[in-house]
Amino acid sequence: MKTESQVILVxxxxxxxxxxxxxxxxxxxxxxxxxxxxxxENERQDGLQVLRxxxxxxxxxxxxxxxxxxREGRIDVLVNNAGYDLYGAVIETPWHDFMDQLDTNxxxxxxxxxxxxxxxxxxxxxxxxxxxxxGGEVGLPMNAAYSASKFALEGYTESLRQELMPLxxxxxxxxxxxxxxxSQDQSIREVSAADNPFAERRAELVRxxxxxxxxxxxxxxxxxxxxxxxxxxxxxxxxxxxxxLARWIPRLKGWLPDALxxxxxxxxxx
Numbered sequence: 001m002k003t004e005s006q007v008i009l010v011x012x013x014x015x016x017x018x019x020x021x022x023x024x025x026x027x028x029x030x031x032x033x034x035x036x037x038x039x040x041e042n043e044r045q046d047g048l049q050v051l052r053x054x055x056x057x058x059x060x061x062x063x064x065x066x067x068x069x070x071r072e073g074r075i076d077v078l079v080n081n082a083g084y085d086l087y088g089a090v091i092e093t094p095w096h097d098f099m100d101q102l103d104t105n106x107x108x109x110x111x112x113x114x115x116x117x118x119x120x121x122x123x124x125x126x127x128x129x130x131x132x133x134x135g136g137e138v139g140l141p142m143n144a145a146y147s148a149s150k151f152a153l154e155g156y157t158e159s160l161r162q163e164l165m166p167l168x169x170x171x172x173x174x175x176x177x178x179x180x181x182x183s184q185d186q187s188i189r190e191v192s193a194a195d196n197p198f199a200e201r202r203a204e205l206v207r208x209x210x211x212x213x214x215x216x217x218x219x220x221x222x223x224x225x226x227x228x229x230x231x232x233x234x235x236x237x238x239x240x241x242x243x244x245l246a247r248w249i250p251r252l253k254g255w256l257p258d259a260l261x262x263x264x265x266x267x268x269x270x
Contacts, residue, residue: 005029005030006030006031006076006077007033007068007074007075007076007077008031008032008075008076008077008078008231009033009034009035009051009077009079009116010022010032010033010034010035010079011034011035011053011078011079011080011082011108011112012034012036012081012082012083013032013033013034013035013048014034014035014050017081017131017176017179017223017224018079018081018082019034019220020221020223021079021081021220021223021224022048023046023224024221024224024225024227024228025227026046026047026048028228031049032047032048032049033049033050033051033068034049035050035051035052035053035055035064035082036050036051036052036053037052037053037054039052040052051064051068053082055082055104055109055111056100056103056104056108058111061111061112062115064115065112065115065116069119074119074123075116075119075120076126077126077128077129077231078112078116078126078127078128078129079129079131079227080109080113080128080131081131082104082108082109083105083108083131084101084105084187084188084189085133085135085146085187086098086101086143086146086189086191087142087143087188087189087191087202088145088191088193088202089142089196089198089201089202091198092191092193092196092199092202093144093191094191094193097145097191098145101145101146101148101149102145102148102152104149105149105150106148106150106152106153109130109156110156113160113171116128120169121167121169124168124169125168126169127169127171127230127231128157128160128164128169128170128172129172129173129174129227129231129236130153130156130157130171130172131173131223132154132175133146133150133175133246134175134178134241134243134245134246134249135147136150136151136154136173136175137154137175137249137253138249138253138265140269141201141205141269142198142201142202153173154173154175157171158238161238170235172236172237172238172240173238173239173240174223174226174227174230174239174240174242175239175240175241175242175246176218176222176223176226176241176242177216177218177242177243177245177246178216178218178243178245179216179218179219179220179222179223179243180216180218180219180220188206188209190203190206205269217243217244218242218243222243223242226240226242227240252264
């Protein structure tokens with residue numbers, strides 16, 4: 001187990017799941033930096049350091065990582081947490097919204113990895129923890145852009161892990177079920193199209209997800225606990241699935257014939 005203090009960067013760590021991840025890591029004695037898009041004006045009172053970052057901008061990514069390296073000289077752990085969840089049927093999702101979802105959830109994470117890896121490779125030490133989702137293993141209706149971004153992140157992380165392990169570095173994913181968090185209104189976005197056959201179904205699905213999500217048994221603290229395990233383990237697992245749905249639905253997908261699994265999914269997401 002790694003127990004010494006480490007320098008950890010948590011993207012999108014100022015609210016929601018990311019804030020709880022950052023707080024738990026800071027509470028274990030690590031030097032934790034979080035990021036936000038807006039200009040950083042004041043130092044936080046909780047011991048966390050804040051850096052400005054727009055993960056859709058290569059220049060912003062480079063500036064953020066360089067500033068952290070200037071302050072600390074190293075980055076031990078990157079937690080790619082920044083992202084959001086876009087709901088809309090494929091036909092009603094504007095192309096720029098589709099591309100922004102991919103740019104934020106997947107390409108943003110990849111930009112961060114490209115930026116931190118050179119220094120990690122120099123030191124032959126480092127961990128990359130990508131926050132994925134049940135939507136990275138099972139495609140959900142009205143959620144194609146999000147699932148595309150998270151499926152891509154899962155495959156990317158598996159390949160990255162195999163490249164890095166012989167050098168003593170590790171990559172893994174943490175995939176939660178829907179998480180009860182007060183930031184859901186910001187993390188769940190819905191396309192605005194209304195005049196199409198999918199609009200009513202999509203709107204009802206989003207209402208249900210917001211309602212059920214707030215009472216989910218999977219809490220931000222559970223996701224943070226999985227990240228802590230990945231940070232401290234001698235060899236982190238490839239995947240950390242958090243919550244009953246994240247553990248069981250992918251298993252059902254593997255066990256059941258395709259027709260039965262599709263019938264099950266239609267019963268859950270009519």
